[in-house]
Amino acid sequence: xxxxxxxxxxxxxxxxxxxxxxxxxxxxxxxxxxxxxxxxxxxxxxxxxxxxxxxxxxxxxxxxxxxxxxxxxxxxxxxxxxxxxxxxxxxxxxxxxxxxxxxxxxxxxxxxxxxxxxxxxxxxxxxxxxxxxxxxxxxxxxxxxxxxxxxxxxxxxxxxxxxxxxxxxxxxxxxxxxxxxxxxxxxxxxxxxxxxxxxxxxx
Amino acid sequence: xxxxxxxxxxxxxxxxxxxxxxxxxxxxxxxxxxxxxxxxxxxxxxxxxxxxxxxxxxxxxxxxxxxxxxxxxxxxxxxxxxxxxxxxxxxxxxxxxxxxxxxxxxxxxxxxxxxxxxxxxxxxxxxxxxxxxxxxxxxxxxxxxxxxxxxxxxxxxxxxxxxxxxxxxxxxxxxxxxxxxxxxxxxxxxxxxxxxxxxxxxxxxxxxxxxxxxxxxxxxxxxxxxxxxxxxxxxxxxxxxxxxxxxxxxxxxx
Numbered sequence: 001x002x003x004x005x006x007x008x009x010x011x012x013x014x015x016x017x018x019x020x021x022x023x024x025x026x027x028x029x030x031x032x033x034x035x036x037x038x039x040x041x042x043x044x045x046x047x048x049x050x051x052x053x054x055x056x057x058x059x060x061x062x063x064x065x066x067x068x069x070x071x072x073x074x075x076x077x078x079x080x081x082x083x084x085x086x087x088x089x090x091x092x093x094x095x096x097x098x099x100x101x102x103x104x105x106x107x108x109x110x111x112x113x114x115x116x117x118x119x120x121x122x123x124x125x126x127x128x129x130x131x132x133x134x135x136x137x138x139x140x141x142x143x144x145x146x147x148x149x150x151x152x153x154x155x156x157x158x159x160x161x162x163x164x165x166x167x168x169x170x171x172x173x174x175x176x177x178x179x180x181x182x183x184x185x186x187x188x189x190x191x192x193x194x195x196x197x198x199x200x201x202x203x
Numbered sequence: 204x205x206x207x208x209x210x211x212x213x214x215x216x217x218x219x220x221x222x223x224x225x226x227x228x229x230x231x232x233x234x235x236x237x238x239x240x241x242x243x244x245x246x247x248x249x250x251x252x253x254x255x256x257x258x259x260x261x262x263x264x265x266x267x268x269x270x271x272x273x274x275x276x277x278x279x280x281x282x283x284x285x286x287x288x289x290x291x292x293x294x295x296x297x298x299x300x301x302x303x304x305x306x307x308x309x310x311x312x313x314x315x316x317x318x319x320x321x322x323x324x325x326x327x328x329x330x331x332x333x334x335x336x337x338x339x340x341x342x343x344x345x346x347x348x349x350x351x352x353x354x355x356x357x358x359x360x361x362x363x364x365x366x367x368x369x370x371x372x373x374x375x376x377x378x379x380x381x382x383x384x385x386x387x388x389x390x391x392x393x394x395x396x397x398x399x400x401x402x403x404x405x406x407x408x409x410x411x412x413x414x415x416x417x418x419x420x421x422x423x424x425x426x427x428x429x430x431x432x433x434x435x436x437x438x439x440x441x442x443x444x445x446x447x448x449x450x451x452x453x454x455x456x457x
Contacts, residue, residue, distance in 0.1 A: 123453040
């Protein structure tokens with residue numbers, strides 16, 4: 001198993017790396033095509049703005065390589081937070097940007113009544129839509145969220161867990177070999193580590 | 204439902220962990236890494252670490268110590284104190300900080316807020332606001348409560364929200380370390396003024412004080428130190444009490 005956490009200068013890499021180390025499966029942190037090429041599992045973390053995230057992936061020349069690894073070779077992929085949002089076709093944070101487009105939908109701001117406090121920060125419970133492999137043996141359904149935007153998926157069948165804050169939104173998705181969570185498993189203590197382990201152990 | 208967060212606050216004076224009273228007199232507590240380890244084992248919602256003397260002593264943040272603390276934590280960590288440049292921010296984010304807490308630099312150079320938010324997102328910028336009640340008004344102070352900015356807290360809170368801050372860490376200088384309860388008027392005022400999450404800090408001496416900060420003050424999160432340091436109460440006991448009062452919290456079974 002060779003897990004590569006994609007380093008595209010969008011922060012939060014250390015926590016993800018530490019989380020994998022703590023479940024006994026050290027991951028490589030790299031933005032180098034040669035490392036990504038050899039990966040058996042890819043993780044795209046990320047904190048920051050949608051446009052910057054796409055721009056950095058583009059600048060590092062990673063988009064065609066990731067597309068082949070994930071869409072053609074079917075390498076298991078895990079997107080976290082911004083790494084989930086980038087899967088969408090478009091993002092609308094600070095202007096409209098084109099996303100990776102691997103999942104049909106767009107990234108839009110959370111909506112609620114006028115008293116809704118944003119960003120959505122803290123522990124919130126999710127409801128798992130069906131017995132998704134990612135949420136096997138989860139005892140606590142609270143996970144740590146930090147975001148103002150979410151993916152509005154065109155295809156409801158890919159949404160594997162929902163969360164409610166102002167509105168109901170996709171907390172996790174699963175489409176073939178592509179997994180993603182809007183929450184931060186690396187910051188969600190035991191439950192979060194379980195999710196990462198489930199990702200690695202899925203068949 | 205989003206849970207009300209209970210956030211232990213660790214204050215560091217360049218040498219060891221301390222607890223202040225009204226931002227002054229310090230009581231020594233010990234090694235911050237040990238405290239971080241204990242809070243991690245208790246699965247607290249989040250942790251705040253502030254180097255209270257770095258800016259005054261013109262020191263850089265204690266990167267090596269913060270890295271060690273980070274290694275003990277599987278919960279979100281917010282770091283503050285002595286952060287004045289983008290290099291400081293970049294290095295702390297690399298180490299693993301989830302949120303950067305800015306205080307004096309936000310006052311001296313408000314554009315700094317926008318710059319960090321632009322690079323790491325609003326959610327990573329927490330503005331610490333230290334407030335003192337003076338002449339019938341809540342004013343924003345800085346430099347360890349020594350200097351009055353002349354800014355009213357509500358005006359400053361609105362201003363930082365517009366500049367791109369993601370959260371407010373609201374400290375009452377008057378109540379700090381007194382264990383006599385939060386400044387509920389202050390909390391209410393700021394919560395009503397902005398739509399950012401507000402973390403209330405300063406004054407918790409009993410569990411009821413915390414319940415009041417949430418139910419009467421409407422704080423989104425509560426930070427505290429003395430109650431955990433000097434009494435037998437734990438984050439979980441506080442949450443059990445909140446739960447009994449009907450406040451949504453994340454109860455942890457260890």
